[in-house]
Amino acid sequence: MSNRKIFLPLAINLLFQIIGFTQTNNTVEIIEKLNESHLFGEIVYKQKPTKGSQLLLESWSEGTVILKNGFISNNNLLNYNGYIDQVLWFNSSKVRTVILEKEAIHEFSLFDTKTKDTLIFRNIEAKVPFYSLPPSFFAQVLYEGNIVLFVFRQIIDAGIYSYQENNSTFEIPIVKPRNLYFIKLANNDVIPIKKINKRSIFNALPSEKDHIKKFISHNKFSIKNEKDLIRIINFLDIE
Numbered sequence: 732m733s734n735r736k737i738f739l740p741l742a743i744n745l746l747f748q749i750i751g752f753t754q755t756n757n758t759v760e761i762i763e764k765l766n767e768s769h770l771f772g773e774i775v776y777k778q779k780p781t782k783g784s785q786l787l788l789e790s791w792s793e794g795t796v797i798l799k800n801g802f803i804s805n806n807n808l809l810n811y812n813g814y815i816d817q818v819l820w821f822n823s824s825k826v827r828t829v830i831l832e833k834e835a836i837h838e839f840s841l842f843d844t845k846t847k848d849t850l851i852f853r854n855i856e857a858k859v860p861f862y863s864l865p866p867s868f869f870a871q872v873l874y875e876g877n878i879v880l881f882v883f884r885q886i887i888d889a890g891i892y893s894y895q896e897n898n899s900t901f902e903i904p905i906v907k908p909r910n911l912y913f914i915k916l917a918n919n920d921v922i923p924i925k926k927i928n929k930r931s932i933f934n935a936l937p938s939e940k941d942h943i944k945k946f947i948s949h950n951k952f953s954i955k956n957e958k959d960l961i962r963i964i965n966f967l968d969i970e
Contacts, residue, residue, distance in 0.1 A: 772820065772829040782892040783906040785814035787850075787884060791821050792841040799837045799854075809841055811852065813886035814906060816868050818852075833867070855881065857913060857921045870913070874961050876968040879915040882957075884908065914964065927960050929953075939967055 794809035808821040818831045841850045852869045874880040890905040912924040
């Protein structure tokens with residue numbers, strides 16, 4: 732066995748069975764060496780089928796992975812699967828996809844070829860009342876200062892799709908994107924923003940309501956999209 736592969740604990744194999752990836756009986760759990768850093772992961776043999784994309788980007792993106800131990804791995808082909816909240820790496824030399832070990836990752840970046848933006852995702856732990864969130868999740872950082880604005884770009888179930896094949900009926904989940912926005916204040920409180928509109932922002936930050944109203948009125952704009960939300964958070968951060 733080469734130095735590039737070692738067996739990982741049985742628990743990881745069980746984990747990926749739970750999250751919906753099926754594997755052959757001779758599945759090999761591995762540590763992949765990317766550049767000078769080691770990233771723990773497991774080969775993807777078959778992805779759970781869905782109607783609708785599970786991926787953030789339409790194609791593989793060049794990106795960087797920063798591990799919690801400080802190692803940095805550059806120039807990797809990556810994508811983010813919001814259905815299982817995992818980072819995928821495509822090993823072009825071996826033509827295979829690997830799910831990277833989530834607990835080892837601090838941060839990763841993707842380059843969006845459509846917008847020409849570099850998207851930064853961070854492994855975040857946040858407890859928010861009335862929100863059923865995993866213990867940790869990858870969230871895109873939209874703004875970072877004394878106040879941090881981030882979004883959990885989930886892919887969620889939205890129904891069942893039935894189809895016929897070889898005289899048999901099959902059912903697979905219909906999936907769609909759902910964005911959950913959160914503000915992390917300087918005191919580390921995490922506040923959800925239910926929708927991108929004035930009412931939701933006022934409800935999230937009632938003490939700043941008058942300041943936000945004046946800012947919107949003075950600059951003559953409405954809050955309709957992420958750019959508007961980022962603009963509001965930037966204003967509050969430097970106010």
